[in-house]
Amino acid sequence: MSHPTYVLVPGAGGMASYWDLVRRELDDRGVANLAVDLPGDDPQAGLPEYVDLITEAAAGLDDVVLVGQSLGGFSASWAAARLPTSRIVLLNAMIPLPHETAGQWWEDTGSSQARRENDLREGRDPDADLDLDVYFLHDIPAHALRTDEQSRDQSDTVFAAPWGLPAWPEVPTTVLAARNDRFFPFAFQQRVARERLGLDVVQVPGGHLTALSHPVEIADAVVSAA
Numbered sequence: 616m617s618h619p620t621y622v623l624v625p626g627a628g629g630m631a632s633y634w635d636l637v638r639r640e641l642d643d644r645g646v647a648n649l650a651v652d653l654p655g656d657d658p659q660a661g662l663p664e665y666v667d668l669i670t671e672a673a674a675g676l677d678d679v680v681l682v683g684q685s686l687g688g689f690s691a692s693w694a695a696a697r698l699p700t701s702r703i704v705l706l707n708a709m710i711p712l713p714h715e716t717a718g719q720w721w722e723d724t725g726s727s728q729a730r731r732e733n734d735l736r737e738g739r740d741p742d743a744d745l746d747l748d749v750y751f752l753h754d755i756p757a758h759a760l761r762t763d764e765q766s767r768d769q770s771d772t773v774f775a776a777p778w779g780l781p782a783w784p785e786v787p788t789t790v791l792a793a794r795n796d797r798f799f800p801f802a803f804q805q806r807v808a809r810e811r812l813g814l815d816v817v818q819v820p821g822g823h824l825t826a827l828s829h830p831v832e833i834a835d836a837v838v839s840a841a
Contacts, residue, residue: 619678619701619841621648624669626685628767629653633684636759637826640834661772662689662717663779669694680841683708684826686773689717695784702841703788706833707799707823710811711778718774729803750798751823759827783812789840792816798823
């Protein structure tokens with residue numbers, strides 16, 4: 616029986632290094648894995664190019680588990696149709712519909728309103744600017760933040776092209792959602808997963824960038840999913 620290779624797809628910015636701590640955990644478990652670096656700051660590269668890069672990175676593998684984080688839900692799920700994929704795992708991910716762009720997704724799902732309602736519940740100013748520390752870095756320990764490469768800009772190009780499949784791939788899918796995600800609140804992710812995939816989410820600890828704050832638990836959840 617062959618064992619899958621876990622192909623880890625990052626979100627906005629496209630930095631493969633987002634997965635470094637999870638990859639270390641997977642390596643310790645003897646689990647084959649690779650992380651795909653995507654040119655988030657390249658205005659010439661959009662969603663189809665991202666899918667090509669994921670497909671190229673996994674070329675030659677005979678069993679793939681595709682793991683998409685946040686914006687990576689758009690590209691990982693599309694690439695699943697072009698690879699020998701045994702499972703899709705979504706982590707705090709954007710779940711697309713046929714012909715929907717990542718730019719349309721925000722309004723289509725009501726994500727801004729969901730975040731606003733969550734801010735009010737948790738006592739934050741819903742009209743404040745989108746602060747990185749508040750929404751993304753609030754639960755990440757200092758040692759998990761790289762000092763030399765903490766972020767990469769994301770060009771708008773990826774938000775323009777429609778998701779290129781007529782339906783969700785016929786691949787078993789697991790949706791992981793972090794209970795303290797402030798950017799995509801947990802209840803919002805529950806609703807979108809039910810509406811779009813008919814699936815319940817599996818709760819994991821942490822916020823939106825939980826692979827940095829809880830790599831042990833995320834590695835466990837990703838492997839358990841498959």
